[in-house]
Amino acid sequence: MGESAxxxxxxxxxxxxxxxxxxxxxxxTDSLVEMxxxxxxxxxxxxxxxxxxxxxxSEEVISGDxxxxxxxxDIEATVFDLMARQQPVAGDLRTLITxxxxxxxxxxxxxxxxxxxxxxxxxxxxxxxxxxLQAIVLEMGQIAERMIAKTGSVIASQDVEMGLELDADDDQxxxxxxxxxxxxxxxxxxxxxxxxxxxxLAGRYFERFADHAVHVAENVVYLVxxxxxxxxxxxx
Numbered sequence: 001m002g003e004s005a006x007x008x009x010x011x012x013x014x015x016x017x018x019x020x021x022x023x024x025x026x027x028x029t030d031s032l033v034e035m036x037x038x039x040x041x042x043x044x045x046x047x048x049x050x051x052x053x054x055x056x057x058s059e060e061v062i063s064g065d066x067x068x069x070x071x072x073x074d075i076e077a078t079v080f081d082l083m084a085r086q087q088p089v090a091g092d093l094r095t096l097i098t099x100x101x102x103x104x105x106x107x108x109x110x111x112x113x114x115x116x117x118x119x120x121x122x123x124x125x126x127x128x129x130x131x132x133l134q135a136i137v138l139e140m141g142q143i144a145e146r147m148i149a150k151t152g153s154v155i156a157s158q159d160v161e162m163g164l165e166l167d168a169d170d171d172q173x174x175x176x177x178x179x180x181x182x183x184x185x186x187x188x189x190x191x192x193x194x195x196x197x198x199x200x201l202a203g204r205y206f207e208r209f210a211d212h213a214v215h216v217a218e219n220v221v222y223l224v225x226x227x228x229x230x231x232x233x234x235x236x
Contacts, residue, residue: 021086024078028099029155031075035106036152038068040145042113043209047141049120050202051134053127061117068110075103094226098219102155105212105219109148112205112212119198128198130191133183137199140176140206143169147213154217158224163217164232173210177203 042061049057079096082088088096119128129137147169154163180203183189184196221229 021082024082025092025095028075028078028095031071031078032099032102032106032155033152035068035071035103035110036148036155038064038071039106039109039113040148040152042068042110043116043141043144043148046113046116046120047138047144049117050141051127051129051138053120053124055121055124058117058121058124062114062121065110065114068107072103072107075099094223098223101219102216105215109209109212112209115205116202119202123198128195128202130195130199133180133199136176136180136183137202137206140173140180140203143173143176144206144209144213147173147210151213151216154220158220160221160224160232163221164229166214166217167229170210170214173207177207 042064045057046061048054049061079100082096083093086092122128127134147166150162150166150169153159154166180199184199189196218229221227221232225232
């Protein structure tokens with residue numbers, strides 16, 4: 001009777017270890033979603049600071065980036081730890097690799113929001129954005145916010161269709177980016193070199209922010225399907 005009872009604790013212990021392992025995998029998703037929330041807030045405040053020359057908001061965005069960086073570092077440490085301890089294969093390995101990639105993209109998105117906030121701080125108490133460009137910059141900020149919000153939903157739900165939608169949002173950002181350059185290069189530009197440089201850099205920050213959001217969504221698509229978005233489109 002004693003011998004027949006021996007296997008049970010081993011099976012239970014193994015189950016508990018695997019259960020804890022998958023809880024750690026799930027925690028990576030929670031951390032990534034939290035990063036999207038923080039980055040969205042940072043971008044919203046950075047855009048307001050840029051348009052309104054709000055120094056307080058600028059400083060909040062800059063100091064708040066430490067939280068995003070910490071989550072990124074924690075995700076990296078967790079991924080490497082799980083790889084070392086669990087030696088994952090197949091789907092679990094793909095989960096860890098994509099989590100690492102997405103975390104890096106989200107961390108850089110936080111940095112881009114900081115760059116925008118620093119532009120606002122550098123030009124304070126004046127606004128870095130001339131009145132005739134404020135509507136375009138505001139729209140670029142709104143698209144950036146919409147994209148990072150959608151990115152968070154894609155990560156949480158692993159919704160492939162929603163992930164593929166971010167390409168269209170990125171196209172809108174690219175069109176506004178080109179429009180911004182058209183206005184900067186127009187003979188009607190009256191604001192000199194420094195504002196032109198500020199706007200050029202800000203436009204680039206928004207454009208890169210959108211690109212990183214697309215990269216995150218692409219990694220979710222790959223995680224769920226094992227295919228890159230272009231492969232799905234080609235096979236449709």
